[in-house]
Amino acid sequence: MTDFKVRYGGAALITGASDGIGAAISRELAAKGMDLVLVARRAERLDALATALKAEHSVEIEVLPMDLADPTALPTALDERDINIGLTVCAAGFGLTGPLAETNLADELSMIDVNCKSVLALSRWSVNHMAAPGRGGLMLFSSIVAFQGVPRSANYAATKAWNQVFAEGLRAEVPWLDVLAVAPGPVASGFGARSGMDTSSGATPRQVAVSALAALPGGGTVRPTALNKFLQGSLAVLPRGLRTRAIAMAMKPMMLTTKDT
Numbered sequence: 001m002t003d004f005k006v007r008y009g010g011a012a013l014i015t016g017a018s019d020g021i022g023a024a025i026s027r028e029l030a031a032k033g034m035d036l037v038l039v040a041r042r043a044e045r046l047d048a049l050a051t052a053l054k055a056e057h058s059v060e061i062e063v064l065p066m067d068l069a070d071p072t073a074l075p076t077a078l079d080e081r082d083i084n085i086g087l088t089v090c091a092a093g094f095g096l097t098g099p100l101a102e103t104n105l106a107d108e109l110s111m112i113d114v115n116c117k118s119v120l121a122l123s124r125w126s127v128n129h130m131a132a133p134g135r136g137g138l139m140l141f142s143s144i145v146a147f148q149g150v151p152r153s154a155n156y157a158a159t160k161a162w163n164q165v166f167a168e169g170l171r172a173e174v175p176w177l178d179v180l181a182v183a184p185g186p187v188a189s190g191f192g193a194r195s196g197m198d199t200s201s202g203a204t205p206r207q208v209a210v211s212a213l214a215a216l217p218g219g220g221t222v223r224p225t226a227l228n229k230f231l232q233g234s235l236a237v238l239p240r241g242l243r244t245r246a247i248a249m250a251m252k253p254m255m256l257t258t259k260d261t
Helices: 020-031 043-057 073-081 105-129 154-173 190-195 205-215 226-236 240-254
Strands: 011-015 036-040 061-065 085-090 136-141 177-182 220-222
Touching: 011 020, 011 105, 020 036, 020 043, 020 085, 020 205, 036 043, 043 061, 061 073, 073 105, 085 105, 105 136, 105 154, 136 154, 154 177, 154 220, 177 205, 205 220
Parallel strands: 011 036, 011 085, 036 061, 085 136, 136 177, 177 220
Antiparallel strands: none
């Protein structure tokens, strides 16, 4: 079993830590004895999580409430505090569903800022601050939708494809870091409500967190849960055009009535 405190010396930085997978990863890392830096928009939820984890695991936790729609905000804040980070988890993100012609353009552009630009800025910061061989890790979030186009979620799927390809390239570029792309299927979390999808039958955030952390040493791509592996394996054998049709049919029952947000 990997000793996370040794392999990823310093604190673990988790974005999107107030809910879902980000919160679940925070809990798992605190249980491993790692100090944490928690980042999300909702300060009250971050404070509540930090208080609970400090009491349960006696770890040091710093809370940084901020909106990652400003991609440079977090790297700037980290430079100002001179925090020693050994593991970066980019779990923040959101999605939208509905015909592109009807969705809110500002929201679509903000999704690129949060899902891609902020990941790029924080990854660059992490690469520059994790120089010790075998002592750093970077976790990015891809998705089952990253491997083909997805009607009515075209922009969201494209942002997840960007994360997948970015992680693959970065892993080869910085072999001294463990760079992992996590490609889950539907997850029962607050993500579904914001994206306009019913994900209540999906994997639990803890299932994804446990699987992701187990796969982190060495990096690569992980597809959490046996069902997700089966679904992605079934899609992979289809021509790309058929994959787009198949994923659209699979997601259609989960899509709620779309409204401008």
